[in-house]
Amino acid sequence: MAFRQRSSSSDRDGAESGYASGSSTASLPDVYFTRPHLKFVNAQLNRLEPQEVLKWCLTSFPQLYQTSAFGLTGLAIMDMVANIDFPINPDIECIFLDTLYHFPQTMDLVEKVKQRYPQLKLHIYKPQGCETTADFETKFGEKLWETDDERYDFLAKVEPAQRAYRELDVKAVLTGRRKTQGGKRGDIDIVEVDDAGLIKLNPLANWSFKQVQAYIKEHDVPTNDLLDQGYRSVGDWHSTQPVTDSEDERAGRWKGKGKTECGIHNKRSRYAMFLQEQEEQRQRELSEAISKGLNISAVGS
Structure with missing residues (x-):
């Protein structure tokens, strides 16, 4: 991590030794990853087993959450966290x-997982203003994934994820992404930082599907019944199909559309950028209207 120190009188008064600590009243430096340090950290973590990576995460990141769609890798992470042998409480x-x-x-x-891990606190986020499928289709129309999949x-x-991160003040998240899942995930690192500055941690990035399966079986972790029907990666029912043994794990997601991610782990979608442009235009128009109103008031006076 690189450090940038902002000096102030409180720095001099509160930390005469030249150092600041968590209990100090002196202002602390901003801490962020540089590319060389991120590369170094990943090189070291690549030598560790996922449980050891999780221990490092617990000691390194405040406001650490897990994001999961209850896929096989995410379930393995949940079980590891629940049973980790570590003096720090993996809350x-x-x-x-x-x-x-x-x-x-x-x-x-989801209900099976709640019963298996009663200590797990689960935050469920739905599309904004919607509780049911009928609510969503009333607001946005039927089969929106066919007419405008980015929207x-x-x-x-994407929006529910952003809302969750904002409302929960999330600083870092554990994800179930792995290199062998195929698509754009083939070159992921254990530690990544996205465009918004969110730290994404992929403790099983180097594991194969068979390794995850072996862990799940050994520890009797509950799984999705669809796995017995040829599914490997399970998303929405309208965009998920079973796969063959010769296909990538996520080949059944958005089959035939040349798409492997829903947008949560991508750079911002064109639709998200369109919304931002709309908001920026609205702000410009508002500023112009206020400016014109002030000019008219000045002339009238």
């Missing part, structure tokens, strides 16, 4: 995005 809460279009089997699994991704997944 990691979980964020689940209910798009309102999950398979019934996925929602059944659907933003409304059902």
Whole structure:
């Protein structure tokens, strides 16, 4: 991490030794990852097993959450966190995005996980202003994923995720992404920082599907019933299909659309940028209107 110190009189008065600590009244430096340090950290973490990576995460990041759609890797992480042998209490809460279009089997699994890990605090976020599928379709129309898939991704997944991070004041998240899942995930690191500055931690990034399966079986972790029907990566029912043994793990997601991510782990979607441009235009028009109003008032006086 690189450090940038802002000096002030309180720095001199509160830390005459030239150092500041967590209990000090002196202002602390901003802490952030530089590219060389991020590269160094990942090189070291690549030598560790996921449980050791999780221990490092617990000691390194405040406001650490897990994000999960209850896929196989996310379930393995939940079990590791619940059973980790570590003096620090791994009080990691979980964020689940209910798009309102999950398979019934996925929602059944959520209940099974609650029963298996009663200490787990689960935060469920839905599309804004919607409690049911009918609510969503009344507001945005039926089969929005077919008519405007980027808008659907933003409304059902990206915006709820952003809202969760904002409301929970999330600084870092554990994800279930792995290199062997295929698509754009082939070159992910264990530690990443996204465009918004959110730290994303992928403790099982180097594990294969078979390694995850072996862990799940050994520890009797509850799983999605759809796995027995040829599914490997399970998302919304309208955009998920079973895969063959020769296909990538996520090949059944958005099949035939040349798409492998929903937008949560991508750079901002075109729809999100469009919304920002709209807001910026609205602010410009508001500023111009206020400016004109002031000029008219000045002339009238």
